[in-house]
Amino acid sequence: MAGYRGHLAGASVFFALYLAGLFFVFSVDAAYTRFDPLELVAFPLALFGLCLMFGLWPDVDTNSVGQNIFYTIFFLVDVVLIITEHFQEAAYLGLFAILPVLGKHRGWTHTWWAMLLIPSPLLLLPYFYFPERPLSGLPFYGAALVGYFSHLFMDGLVVRLRRRRR
Numbered sequence: 001m002a003g004y005r006g007h008l009a010g011a012s013v014f015f016a017l018y019l020a021g022l023f024f025v026f027s028v029d030a031a032y033t034r035f036d037p038l039e040l041v042a043f044p045l046a047l048f049g050l051c052l053m054f055g056l057w058p059d060v061d062t063n064s065v066g067q068n069i070f071y072t073i074f075f076l077v078d079v080v081l082i083i084t085e086h087f088q089e090a091a092y093l094g095l096f097a098i099l100p101v102l103g104k105h106r107g108w109t110h111t112w113w114a115m116l117l118i119p120s121p122l123l124l125l126p127y128f129y130f131p132e133r134p135l136s137g138l139p140f141y142g143a144a145l146v147g148y149f150s151h152l153f154m155d156g157l158v159v160r161l162r163r164r165r166r
Helices: 004-028 037-061 065-083 087-102 112-117 120-129 138-154
Strands: none
Touching: 004 037, 004 065, 004 138, 037 065, 037 087, 037 138, 065 087, 112 138, 120 138
């Protein structure tokens, strides 16, 4: 079981592997030439931030640094939605934000299906809003998946490692 620093370190290592894979894929057909220099820096940084956030996400069900970060974000987004009079969206955000704390620690947020489902809006929303580029959300979904997977891995839920007693 890792603390938040361990989860951030694990997410960083897994992200480095993911980024290497992306660099390889983008170099095959020279896709990187379609980006300007700012995008070549900002895109990996955004993916890295997303990976780190999803590396902390599963612990949102307990009092943790991840919970503090996410509920601060939820609160700020909810305030903006209320100020802009998007009351229905604010209500849905409040409903979905409360779900993790209704379960027990290492409950549903620490499952493989949650790992696939929670970041799915990153994959699906670009598909609906930008039909001319239906896979534009794939790198973001991949980064979130890698971060989430790193958390489960660091908690020993992917591969059970036996610890030696001294």
